[in-house]
Amino acid sequence: MAEPHLEPIPLAAIDWQDTSCLITYGPLPDTLRRSIQAVGLLQIPLLQGRQHGRFRIVAGSRRLLICRELGLEPVTCQILHESLSPEACLRLAVYDNVATRVLNPVEKSLVLAKMLASLPRPQVIGEFMPLLDLEPSSKLLSRYLELQRLEKDMLDALADGTLHERTASALVPLAPSDRRALSALFGEFSFSVSVQEEIIELAVEIGRREGMAPAEVLKADAIAALRREQKRPARHRAEEIRRYLQGRRTPRLTARWERFLRETQELGLPSHVRLVPPPYFEGPHWRLECTFQSGKDLARVLQAVAVMAEQPEFQTVLEGHSIS
Amino acid sequence: MTYLPKRLVIEAAVADTALVRRILDCYSRLPVDWVERLDAEESALGDGQALEVAGFRGRFIKVCPGTRSYLCCGYQILHLGTQCSLGCTYCILQAYLSGRNLRLFANLDDMWLELMEHLRSSPRKVHRLGTGEFMDSLLLDPVTRLSRELIPFFADQPRAVLELKTKTANVELLEGLSHGGRTIVAWSLNPQDLIQSEEPGAAGLEARLEAARRCQEWGYRLAFHFDPLIACPGWQQGYTEVVNRLAATVDPERIAWISLGTLRFMPALKEIIRRRHTGSALLHEEFVPGLDGKLRYFRDLRVEMYRHLSTLLRRLSRDLLIYLCMESEDIWREALGFSPAERGGLSAMLDSRVPS
Numbered sequence: 001m002a003e004p005h006l007e008p009i010p011l012a013a014i015d016w017q018d019t020s021c022l023i024t025y026g027p028l029p030d031t032l033r034r035s036i037q038a039v040g041l042l043q044i045p046l047l048q049g050r051q052h053g054r055f056r057i058v059a060g061s062r063r064l065l066i067c068r069e070l071g072l073e074p075v076t077c078q079i080l081h082e083s084l085s086p087e088a089c090l091r092l093a094v095y096d097n098v099a100t101r102v103l104n105p106v107e108k109s110l111v112l113a114k115m116l117a118s119l120p121r122p123q124v125i126g127e128f129m130p131l132l133d134l135e136p137s138s139k140l141l142s143r144y145l146e147l148q149r150l151e152k153d154m155l156d157a158l159a160d161g162t163l164h165e166r167t168a169s170a171l172v173p174l175a176p177s178d179r180r181a182l183s184a185l186f187g188e189f190s191f192s193v194s195v196q197e198e199i200i201e202l203a204v205e206i207g208r209r210e211g212m213a214p215a216e217v218l219k220a221d222a223i224a225a226l227r228r229e230q231k232r233p234a235r236h237r238a239e240e241i242r243r244y245l246q247g248r249r250t251p252r253l254t255a256r257w258e259r260f261l262r263e264t265q266e267l268g269l270p271s272h273v274r275l276v277p278p279p280y281f282e283g284p285h286w287r288l289e290c291t292f293q294s295g296k297d298l299a300r301v302l303q304a305v306a307v308m309a310e311q312p313e314f315q316t317v318l319e320g321h322s323i324s
Numbered sequence: 325m326t327y328l329p330k331r332l333v334i335e336a337a338v339a340d341t342a343l344v345r346r347i348l349d350c351y352s353r354l355p356v357d358w359v360e361r362l363d364a365e366e367s368a369l370g371d372g373q374a375l376e377v378a379g380f381r382g383r384f385i386k387v388c389p390g391t392r393s394y395l396c397c398g399y400q401i402l403h404l405g406t407q408c409s410l411g412c413t414y415c416i417l418q419a420y421l422s423g424r425n426l427r428l429f430a431n432l433d434d435m436w437l438e439l440m441e442h443l444r445s446s447p448r449k450v451h452r453l454g455t456g457e458f459m460d461s462l463l464l465d466p467v468t469r470l471s472r473e474l475i476p477f478f479a480d481q482p483r484a485v486l487e488l489k490t491k492t493a494n495v496e497l498l499e500g501l502s503h504g505g506r507t508i509v510a511w512s513l514n515p516q517d518l519i520q521s522e523e524p525g526a527a528g529l530e531a532r533l534e535a536a537r538r539c540q541e542w543g544y545r546l547a548f549h550f551d552p553l554i555a556c557p558g559w560q561q562g563y564t565e566v567v568n569r570l571a572a573t574v575d576p577e578r579i580a581w582i583s584l585g586t587l588r589f590m591p592a593l594k595e596i597i598r599r600r601h602t603g604s605a606l607l608h609e610e611f612v613p614g615l616d617g618k619l620r621y622f623r624d625l626r627v628e629m630y631r632h633l634s635t636l637l638r639r640l641s642r643d644l645l646i647y648l649c650m651e652s653e654d655i656w657r658e659a660l661g662f663s664p665a666e667r668g669g670l671s672a673m674l675d676s677r678v679p680s
Contacts, residue, residue, distance in 0.1 A: 280612035
């Protein structure tokens with residue numbers, strides 16, 4: 001096999017349609033454009049010779065695109081021999097890219113999908129997932145491969161970091177209209193990634209139970225009203241949207257919680273004293289929290305609580321008595 | 325109901341056992357892969373089409389895994405195999421076991437030695453043993469014929485009882501056996517429409533009750549497990565009808581015990597149910613994490629279901645022992661009006677039903 005060699009290549013000789021080794025996704029970075037404009041190409045692109053004097057891009061597609069944009073040619077490239085296998089070329093492309101930058105989730109997904117076309121799954125998991133800073137697991141591989149099912153605007157958002165890969169994975173199984181409805185909501189309010197996942201789950205589960213699409217769930221009057229109330233802080237409205245969905249998904253727990261709040265308010269606990277139910281009202285262990293300034297103060301608070309604990313109203317709070 | 329795998333995978337070391345001979349007789353037309361040792365990774369990928377037969381290298385008797393923070397009945401497991409082919413949507417084995425193939429343990433000589441030693445080592449203790457924790461007790465009985473060895477064995481064991489839990493009607497081999505009142509045949513019950521949607525491979529309600537009636541006719545004591553109780557629309561009516569059918573079919577005075585347990589599962593099962601049982605409405609109800617990390621119905625609903633069932637069941641017989649499976653003392657008090665501690669503990673309550 002002939003050794004790679006350097007050669008000035010006219011850009012018209014490059015087969016721009018051949019994307020077999022293309023693993024970049026996203027807009028051309030301005031920093032790279034400015035660098036090439038100022039000092040020219042510092043890293044030489046890698047091409048593979050093809051039939052009829054044509055060339056396939058193996059690595060450096062963004063550099064070459066910028067050169068084309070700036071009218072810089074011919075471009076000196078390193079040329080690989082035509083006999084090199086597609087898998088070997090792809091491997092070079094991947095190693096070349098990961099050595100110089102962090103790939104975005106869409107690019108990682110592209111790498112895994114392309115490698116999987118020529119390598120067995122265990123090898124892709126064992127060699128390429130760690131290379132991409134991913135935990136080597138079959139489940140995660142499947143998740144990344146499924147990202148390819150997203151629409152272009154979502155892939156763009158994923159590539160530029162406005163859509164997190166965990167959120168994207170949660171959106172993948174949904175219908176495109178549901179994905180759009182949810183991502184529009186996430187565009188309006190800055191939920192954390194875990195809350196985004198929770199909201200997707202809630203909308204899906206409510207939709208399944210009530211026989212409607214998640215997008216329909218988001219059209220509820222309560223949510224629509226909160227989205228319109230532009231004068232109120234977005235953070236508060238986001239929290240209310242989340243609580244609304246939680247309440248609709250878990251009506252029993254929500255009703256119990258509201259009853260607890262009402263009953264404890266009616267109890268008239270001393271100030272600086274708080275009664276805390278067990279998580280989800282599961283199990284017998286309640287907590288009492290109080291703040292105090294001195295031993296005498298504490299004794300006074302505890303005496304008041306002790307008197308209150310004897311009252312039937314206090315027992316009512318503790319017992320889940322009102323079974324619907 | 326006959327279980328029919330597509331192939332057999334048998335470890336060479338157990339080739340010369342009575343159980344393997346019975347299996348080969350029964351499935352004489354099936355292809356057999358003889359292997360040195362069942363490969364754990366390959367088994368984990370099992371698609372449920374093969375029956376695996378292996379030597380078991382662990383303890384045949386285990387205590388019920390139970391769950392922390394909730395009261396356990398103290399059941400002991402006689403571990404004769406794993407997995408089930410009935411396809412219940414809620415089955416915990418889907419998350420608990422990685423492979424889907426049924427597996428039987430064929431080194432039964434080792435099992436008998438361990439069982440005899442176990443019973444001999446604590447003769448004063450009451451032993452309630454069952455084979456239905458990691459498999460259905462009677463699903464493969466027409467093939468293994470193990471009931472014909474286990475039941476007569478337990479007939480001679482003082483202070484021990486064998487509970488065979490099933491969702492099948494495979495009771496033919498139990499007829500005519502000398503059981504000495506020391507085998508309890510138990511069925512898990514649900515309304516027929518839930519059986520159709522959530523227990524698609526299991527026997528129907530009427531078939532289960534008819535099998536129970538036959539067992540009672542042969543002198544066996546019975547047990548029933550309303551577990552999992554499933555809160556679907558109209559569950560009150562559905563379970564009322566089940567209790568009515570139960571009362572009309574068997575003599576409640578000869579029921580050893582009835583357990584109640586609402587649907588609960590480890591979180592990992594949620595995704596499996598969604599993926600494998602797309603039509604199931606099982607996950608529509610609201611769930612909260614319990615003290616053991618499993619997802620459960622909210623306590624108000626659990627109490628409501630237990631009260632409904634226990635009220636119906638108490639009408640059948642004053643003496644009926646009803647217990648809750650994996651619930652806390654406060655739920656016991658709220659649902660049944662007492663806590664097991666007031667009656668010596670749950671294990672003691674159940675032990676009292678074992679003939680001395």
